[in-house]
Amino acid sequence: MRRVLSGLIAAVFVAAMVIGGGEAFASKGTIKIGSVYIFSGFAATYGQFAKQGLELAVDEINKSGGVLGKKLEVYFEDSHAKPPIALRAIRKLVYEKGVDFLIGLDSSGVAKGVVPYLKELKVPLLITHAATPDVTGSQCNKYTFRVSVNINQNVMAAARIAAKTKAVKWTTIGPDYAFGHQSWEYFQKYLSKLNPRAKFMKTVAFPKIATEDYSPYITAIMAAKPDGVFISLWSGDLVNFIKQANKMGFFNQGYTVLMSLGAATEVLYALRDQMPTGVWVGTRYWFLANNSPVNKHFVEAYKARYGVYPSYNAQNAYAAVYALKAAIEKAGTTDRMAVIKALEGLKVEVPAGDIYIRPGDHQAVLNVTWGSTAEDPKYPIRILKPMVIFKGEEVTPPVWETGCKLQ
Amino acid sequence: MKGMAKIGVLVLTIAFLFLFPQFAGAFPVLFLTEIIIFSLFAMSFNLLFGYTGLLSFGHAAFFGLGGYAMALLAQHYHISMIPSLFISMVVAGASAAIIGFFCIRRDEIYFAMLTLGFGMMVFTLVHQWRSLTGGSDGITGFEVPVLDLMVKKFQLFSPWSFYYFALVVCLIFTLFLWMVIHSPFGLILRSMRENAERVSFIGIDIKFYRWIAFIIAGLVAGVAGGLFAMYDRMASPSMVHWTMSAKPVLMTILGGSRVFFGPVLGALIFYLLEHTITQYTQSWMIFLGAILIPIVIFFPEGVLGTLISWGKRFMKGAGHGG
């Protein structure tokens, strides 16, 4: 028994030495950014693209003298697409690495788990991908901003496209978590307003994340004989779904197919010519949607450095760094509260175009791109032809509708 | 003399645990909080495994149910901490009574498979009942209940105050488990582990004793789960999944299942290894596997168990020499 306890004590002391070593504090010369994305599992490529976009922005800024004369320094952590792991990662970044600001988050589920905790951490977070309306709606708080397109904006655009098609009977295939269910909920809400004749079927499919075999779900949807199918699967799940759906003849049935995140270049590169043509796909940024010098520079620099066209996740991470830079420069300090003030109402040009961060709910207002997939010999992947661009103001619901009460 | 030393070491350890936050930053304090909570979870598992001889592969069901009960209470009812934790414990214990009623009818592999089956049924329940549990996103965005001690109210937001609360709760339930194991009831459990047939010959209802042990283990796992949901500010299906059930199994085997504090040392080793290894590589599971295998082959008594038997042999040798 004595050994038990002495062993225990020794172990606890070792533990103390290993982890009690020292809490890092923000050093004077640098601005530390903590970044959490998915680096493993079904969406690992998303984390990789975001990291590339973020590093590109940081290197550009550091080369041209940093922000307020300070260099940017980034620490990455993997969320594994799981809320508890993401929370742990953020605690580690803030408490152990001592980061000043946070950028990142894929997955609505992760965002819903992490965002409420920011009130305790008191560290601003710029969300670049997670799209649930809740984090700039019912859950909104002073520390949470989003520089990317959210579900409302993307799905509002989808509903406008859907309203112009002949499809009446609609169903959905989406991932079984917040994002999939909310996408379908908003699609029904918006489309029923635009097209009162639209019917929403009882047969819907919500396979769980990282499903390996979609055939039972594909069979169920095909058996229900819909006119239109709204698909909110994304990442590796969407890739697997499309490959299996191709084999089962899903795309030859004459359905109108809308994929809310089908124009992610991660997906298009993974599929190449296996991506069906004539399918409506949405995205949170499209590298050919904007002819501005800022976008041209970004696409060229990204292609030169990484050999592929940037995805929305890459652009959003890149844009977040520049938005943060603009806010810090506007505030004239790296003080978190001052930067929060500066972010509210910030207007900044990023590759996706001009974005405006609303003070009311901290959601960015920006243009939303949809398009129909087409072949083009100039590109190794499917591109959007025709392309439809929706003005940000047209597809963003007013603040009062979001349920956010920041003031 | 020996007893005095034991008490001395115990007092020192507890004193260290209480003083630790005074000189450590937020991250080490959070880190130790997690270790303490998982130590309690693993010890509750070991009441079944080490002391009753039943390998449960569904213990996360009670950990998770405790967590969900806590999160739901915090989200909807805003009652204070101690009653919330008590209800979490009762919810977990009641489900352990129902699930245990069936599981204790089988042993060995069949018990492990039954607990796995029931554990995953609970998992699908929390995963599918979206309106109550939030589905795969779990329950998030609630506030940590106030700790109301009649004379004074405490907010448990900061890592430090939550650490102290978790520490005190875990110490109380560790003492409780210690008393259970060292009671006549605990003695019967251990003799059942050694030879169930012989125990049943002297007229003891084995199933009943196993059932009570199952319920106690479930109660304590529920407390650990309730604490963990507060610590994480969320209850998510991963708390109930079989991979979560595997954690206390691993910790207990690492530390030693036949020693009371084995699971505690196991939890500590588990987290220290994870923290150290993930600083260099993402593939920490390879290392965990590579450490687990030799322990299973060469040190079946676990790290602490092996240290103790070495110590005993050394003392004996020294005794002969002197």
Next chain:
Amino acid sequence: METLLINILNGLCYGMLLFIISLGLTIIFGVMGVLNFAHGSFYMLGAYLGLWLALHLHSFWLALLVAPLLVGALGAISEIALLRPLYNRDVSFQLLLTFGVLLILDDAVKLIWGAGYHSIDAPKGLSGTVHLLGSTYPVYRLFIAIIGPVIAVVLWFFFHKTAWGKMIRAAAMDREMASAIGINVPLLFTAVFFFGTLLAGMAGVLAAPLRAVGPAMGDNIIIAAFIVVVVGGLGSFVGAFAGAIVLGLVEALGVQFVPHLQMALPYMLLALVLLVRPRGLFGSE
């Protein structure tokens, strides 16, 4: 009605994969008394190796021949090096040891092939679809649903008509007797583990064109395989076949009829069988 038939086909297709995996698992348990937690990881390894070999050898069929042998060899090595010292210990130690193997294999494929998902096309001639029951259906799925029973028949002959097969069955029934009549038990154990993991690897290669190949595929299938062997009866050949078909159908039809309960159905089946017929549908008392 057509949907029902298509879903039955889906279920049979998945069931046949499960059968090949579970057969390996149940033979290993029957003969050696080891519940191999890493069995799903050997299946996953088979899928990755199959994918990789098919890419480099330019032949799916060659990959189907070579990959299972490699997986079986790795299985045999781990049996000799790791499991041998544990035969006289409690079953929980073997379960934990194979859990350690699972941890290593799962992370190793991530290191070698990355954390993302992979897929390959079905081999030429089996890659199209056929018109069936007023709908289209992939040929490869039909192929799997048919190949399963063929494999079952071949294996049944192996176990009942060949000397090795008879020896394995004898050892599965009574280990001490087998050793008394002069069977080299350690060699037999290694052979059985080789053969069992080979089957897992073969199922992996066959699954690669059907399903997404990723690092979690072993963890996902092992629980299903456990359910199959426990429901069918640990160590029972017929049980593995019946259990796999039942579970395959339960999963596929569950999506159609009770989508909300679908996830829970396999576990309910497991618990029910264990409580009513503890040794499984075809297990011996």
